[in-house]
Amino acid sequence: MKRKRISTALAQGKREDGRGLMDFRKIVIKKGILEKAEGSAEVWLGDTRVIAGVKVGVGEPYQDTPNQAVLTVNAEFTPIASPTFEPGPPDETSIELARVVDRGIRSSEAIDFEKYCIIPGKAVYVIFIDICILNYAGNLIDASALAALAALQSTKVPKYVAEGGEVKPLDASEPLELRDLPIAVTVGKIDGSLIVDPTADEEDVMGTRFTVTVNQEGNICALQKSGPEGLTLEEIRKAINIALEKAPEIRKLLMES
Amino acid sequence: MKRKRISTALAQGKREDGRGLMDFRKIVIKKGILEKAEGSAEVWLGDTRVIAGVKVGVGEPYQDTPNQAVLTVNAEFTPIASPTFEPGPPDETSIELARVVDRGIRSSEAIDFEKYCIIPGKAVYVIFIDICILNYAGNLIDASALAALAALQSTKVPKYVAEGGEVKPLDASEPLELRDLPIAVTVGKIDGSLIVDPTADEEDVMGTRFTVTVNQEGNICALQKSGPEGLTLEEIRKAINIALEKAPEIRKLLMES
Amino acid sequence: MKRKRISTALAQGKREDGRGLMDFRKIVIKKGILEKAEGSAEVWLGDTRVIAGVKVGVGEPYQDTPNQAVLTVNAEFTPIASPTFEPGPPDETSIELARVVDRGIRSSEAIDFEKYCIIPGKAVYVIFIDICILNYAGNLIDASALAALAALQSTKVPKYVAEGGEVKPLDASEPLELRDLPIAVTVGKIDGSLIVDPTADEEDVMGTRFTVTVNQEGNICALQKSGPEGLTLEEIRKAINIALEKAPEIRKLLMES
Amino acid sequence: MSKKKLIVKGVRLDGRKWNELRPIKIEGGVLPNADGSAYLEQGRNRIIVGVFGPRELHPKHLAKPHKAVLRCRYHMAPFSVDPRRSPAPSRRDTELSMVIRNALEPALFLERYPRASIDVFVEILQADGSTRCASITAASVALVDAGIPMRDLVAACSAGKIDSEVVLDLNDIEDKEGEADLPVAYMPKLGKVTLLQMDGMLSPEEFDKALNLALEGCNKIYELQREALKSRYVKQGEGRSAE
Amino acid sequence: MSKKKLIVKGVRLDGRKWNELRPIKIEGGVLPNADGSAYLEQGRNRIIVGVFGPRELHPKHLAKPHKAVLRCRYHMAPFSVDPRRSPAPSRRDTELSMVIRNALEPALFLERYPRASIDVFVEILQADGSTRCASITAASVALVDAGIPMRDLVAACSAGKIDSEVVLDLNDIEDKEGEADLPVAYMPKLGKVTLLQMDGMLSPEEFDKALNLALEGCNKIYELQREALKSRYVKQGEGRSAE
C-alpha cells in the first residue's frame, strides 16, 4: 500500500510529499547549541532531527600513527527517535552510520591530524564526535554528516602546551581548523527511479541506498552502497553526478548557517 | 491473602511475626570473620543474612580528587539467598543497595579520604566494600549498611610508604580510622502505617520504602525513597523521627559487638 | 539408534568406522601454514580440522611473576565447524578446551618463561596461542593440543633488546625454544569399553571423557576427566597406560611433520 | 568538601538569591515520532523526553496481567558532561532510571492498561545539576502531551546546602562543591512526595527548611508545567524567585 | 616453580604431616531460603552451598524431556582472594562450574525429574586451596539436606606433590608453589571417581600414590559428611591424619 502510493507518485515524476525527485526537504542547521561541548550542532532535514556534539580531550596516539590526533565518531539511535528503536548498544545500522560519517571526514583530510599532536608518541588531541538521532524521518546519513561537520565548524579546541614531557592546559582555546567540507549525498533507487533525501517510508521500500561524499573541489571522498538490490553502471554514474551537483548547494547552506 | 494477613495484623498495631510496628528483628553482628580480607563482618537481621568484606589496595586517584582515597561499594544478590534470585550482573535493586550504602559512608565523612592518600595524583588507597547477600528476608539496606560499617570497623589497613616516587609496602598495618558511624533505618508504609525493619512479605505489599541514614550527632546523611507510592509531608517527618530514635539503639549494638 | 550401532560394534571389539578400540584416525600435521603469525599449524584428525596460530608480542608481566613471559591460550568454535555451533563468546566447552591445552604446555614446562623476560617487572614476551576449530568431528582436545604444539614448533620469536629501560625491536627473530612436547591422549568410555580418539557420534553417547597429557619422559603433566559418569580405579589405570603407550606414537608423527 | 566560596554577599555564583530558581523553558510536543514529548531548559540543563504508549509490551513475558508496566530510561548523551562520557549506561544511570520511574508511577493509572507498557525515555543533552528533577518535570509534561491521563502533574525541584546556607535548585558546581543535595518530586494537588533522596549532611532543622523550600520550588514549577501545557511553550525569565 | 621450602623436617608449613587433612567443619541446613544448604570450613576455606530443586526450569526451552538438568555455579566473593577479584565470572569459574557438575551428576537420579532443574550454587567466601574439592564435599551435603535422593555421597579431596613429596589436601600456598595438584572426587560406596584433574607433573608411580592418598582423604571426608548429616554439624579437630 505504502509501496504502491510511493510508486504511483514516482511514475509521475513526483514524491509522496510533493517534492521533485532531486529535491531535498527543508534543511535547518544550528551551530553551537550547547555550552559544555567543545562543538555542537543541530540539523533538521524535514522531520529528521540530529544533534552532533564534539568533545576534545588529550590522550595517547595509536601506536602506528604516533604524531596524529585521534578521531572517534559514534552514533546513537535514541529510543525517542522512533517507536521501533530500542535502547541498547549500537546495532549494525548505527555502526554503519558512524563509520560512513567518519570516512567522509577522514578521507577528505578535513582535519590536519598532525597539527593536533602535542607530544609525538605520548599525547595528542582526542576528538570525539557523537551523533544523537532525536527523530528519525529518513536519510540519517546526510543529516548526520552535516551535523558532524557543523559541530566541527563550531568547535573551540582548548590549548595545551608540552612542558618537560608533561601536558599542561592553558586557559585559552582556538577554533578547530577545517581544511575541507565533505558533503554526503544519499541517492535512493525505487523501481528504477533515483531520488535524493529519502523519507522513512521511501527507505522502507527502497532497494538500494547509495551515499556519495563529495569534497570542496568536487572530488569523491567516500562511497557507501547499501540495501538488498544491485546498481547498474549507468545508475552509479547518474548517482555520482547527482551528488556532484547537490553537494555544493548543501555546502552553501552549511557555510551560511 | 498475604496482603490481607499483614493488613489485619497492622490494623491491630501488630506485625505478622508478632513484633510491634517499631521493633527490629533480632540483630546479630560478627566482626572479623574472614582472615584474608582486610576487614569483614556478618550481620543477621532475623533471617536476613549479609556478609561484607573490605579489601584495601593501592591505585590511582580520580583526576578531580588527586589527593583522596578511592572507595567502591558493590553488592551481590547471590542466588542462594532466594529461590527468585538468578545469577548474573548486578540489577537495578543491587545497584541501588550499593549506592545507598555508599552514600551513607561518604556523606557522613566516616573515612578521611585525604588521610589515605600516599602520593598525591599518583597513588592512593583503594577501598572496596563488597556486600554479599546470603539470605534474603527483607530490609537488605539496613542489614547491608550495618555489615559494611562493622566490616570497616574490623579493617586493618596495610602500611605503604612513598620512596622516590614509588610506593613500597611495609610489613605492618593499622586499624582503619572511622570518624563516624552512620546508621541506615528503613521505614516502610503499608496501608498508611509506618513500620521499621520490614520482612520480605511486608516488602512485597509495601507501597513505599524510605531509608534515613543518621550519623553520630543525629544529623541526616542520606535519604532514599523508593516504591510506587508517594509520602505526605507528615509521613516524611514521622519517618525521620523514627530513624533519629532508632539509629542510636542500633549504633549501640554495633559498638558492643 | 546411533547408540545401538556404536554399542553393537564395540561389543565385537570394533568401531563404527572400522577402527580398533585403540586406533587413532589418520593424523595430518602441517606446520607454518600462515606467514603473518609468528607460528601456525593445521591438524586433521580424520575429519576434525583445527588451526592454531601463535602471536608473539611484548607486554607487562603479571605482578606475582615479574620475570616470566605471559602465555594465553584461547579456543574458538567457529560456526563453520558444525551446524550446531553458534557464533558468540566462548562457552564452557571452548573454555575447557583452551584450559586443558594450556595446562599441558604449562605443566610440562615446555616453554622457559624466564628466558622470555626482557625487563624484569616491566616487559616480557606475551605469547598468544589461538585455536580455531574449522570442522568438528570429535576429539577436539587431542587435535587442538597437537596443533598448538606444532604451531609452537614453527614459531619464530622476534628479538627485542632492553636499552635504557625501553624495549627496542631488532630486525631479527629466532625459533622458540621448546623443552618438551606434551601429548594429550583422550580416552572415552562407552558401555564399559575404553576407546581412543572418539568421533563426534561416539562423544554423543560417551559417559566419560578422560584426557591424559604425557610428556617426553613418560610423566603425566595434565589430567582432565569430563562427562556425567564416573570411572573406577581400574579404568583410570587402564586409561593412563593407554595414554603412556599412545603418546610416543603421536609425538613421533609430530616430530616427523 | 568545598573550598571555593559559592555565595558571595548573599548572591550565588550564577547571580541567584538563595530561594531563586534558574531560568526555565518548557516546550511540549517537540518530537514528531513520539506519542508525547517535552523539551526543558533549566539553567544550562537541556533535556528532551519522549513518551511511547500505552502500547503492547515486548517481550511479552514481562507484561503484567492487571496493569501496565512503566519503563523509564535516564540516558546522558556522551557530550552532555565534561569530560565526555561513554554511551554505555552507568550504575548512576540505572539508579536514576529507577527513582524517576518511582517518582512518576504514583501519578499514573497503570491499572487501566493491563499487559501494556508506558515508556518514558529521558535524553540529557546537557547536564548542569539537578537533572533528575528536571527529567521528572519534563517527563510529566511529555506524559500529558501523549494524552495519558494523570492523577496530578509531578513537579520536581532540588534544594540543598551550600556555604552553610539552605538554597533552592542546585546547579552543577553547587551540587559538586556543596554540603547537601535534596532532590524532591511532588504532586501538589495530591500533596504527595514521590521522589526524596539526600546526599551530604543536614541537621533535622535544616532538612525541614530544605524540604519546604524544595516544595515551594515544585509549586512554582508546577505552574510553569501547566502554562506550558496550555500554550505548548513557556519561558520563565531570569531573576524570578520561588516565592 | 617453587623456591621456598614447603616441608621442613617432615612437617608442612601449617604444621601438618604429609597424609593429614586440614581441620574440617561441616554444617547442613544453614540457609532458610534454600531447599538445601551446607557450610564448610577446611583450613581457611569458607564455603556455603545452596541447593534449589527439583523445580521447574526457566527458560523452558532449556528443559530436557527425559531428565532433570543439573546446573552448578562456582562463584567467588570478591573478597575471597588476595587481591580483590572482580565479581564477573572468570574462565576458571566457568571450568570449575562444569567439573563440579560432572562430579555430582553420577550421584543423582536426574531421570526421575523430567523437565526440572536442580540448581547447586557454590559461594566461596574465602579461598585457601582445593576449593573445588571442598565445594563438591559441601554440595553433596546440601543436596541431601534438600531431600534429593542420591546414589551415594560424593566426597572430594586433593592430593599433590610439594618439595618432591606426595601429600594430602593442598592448601593455597602448596597449590601455588608445589609441583602437582590432583583434585579427586569419589563415591566410596560405588567405587567411582567422578572428578579427576591434574596440574603439574607426576611420574606414573607418583600418580598412583597420590591417587590412593586422595581416595583415603575422600573416605575420611565421607565419614565426616555422614556425621554432619546425622547431627547437622561436625567439626574435626586438628591433628587427625587420613589413616
Add this chain to the structure above:
Amino acid sequence: MSKKKLIVKGVRLDGRKWNELRPIKIEGGVLPNADGSAYLEQGRNRIIVGVFGPRELHPKHLAKPHKAVLRCRYHMAPFSVDPRRSPAPSRRDTELSMVIRNALEPALFLERYPRASIDVFVEILQADGSTRCASITAASVALVDAGIPMRDLVAACSAGKIDSEVVLDLNDIEDKEGEADLPVAYMPKLGKVTLLQMDGMLSPEEFDKALNLALEGCNKIYELQREALKSRYVKQGEGRSAE
C-alpha cells in the same frame, strides 16, 4: 598519507603491474560439516567460508513469513592480523558483515524459502588487504557448493589509487598507505554492482577508471569461480593480468 614509494618503475612492491590481480586459488567443498564451503587464497589472504541452509531459523521470532533471512558473519581469527586482535567482533566486523550480506542478497532467491535462514560464515585466517572482496568471491562459490540456486555468481575485486596511479586488487600495504580503496562486487551476467564502497579520494575521472578496472577484475575472478566450481579447484598462476 603515504611516504614510502608503492610503485617503482611501473612495478608494485609485490612485483605486479597496475592492472594485475594477485595469484588466486579457489577450492570448493572443503568442509565436511557445512552444507557448502569454499577456501580462497588471494595473495596472502587465506579465507574459508561455510554455508548452512536453507534451514529452520532460530530464534523463530526472527523468521520472515515470505522469505528466507540471509545472515552473514565476517570474522577474523585472532592471528590473522598483526598485532593479534581480540576475538570479540569489532565495529568494522559488524559493518563488513552487513555489506557482504548486501552484496550476496541480490544473487539469491530468498523468496523461495519462507521462514528459513541461509547462513554464510566467513573466517579470515590471514588478512592481506581487500578481504571483503575475497570473502564475497569465496562465499559465492560456497553458496553454489551448498546447492543453493543463484541468479548469478557474485565476483568481487578492489581497485584503488596508490602513488597517484589507479591500480587493481590492493594488498594490505597498498590499502593502508595508498590514496584510495574501491571495493566492488559484481554480477557479470546481470550487469549489477552489489557492493560499492570507497575510502580515500578520487576525482570523478579517476573513479570512472578505477570502477572499470575493478569490474575487469571481477570478470576475471568470475571465470576463476566458474572453473573452480567445475573442477572443485582452481589456481591462477603468478603474473597474469586482468586483461
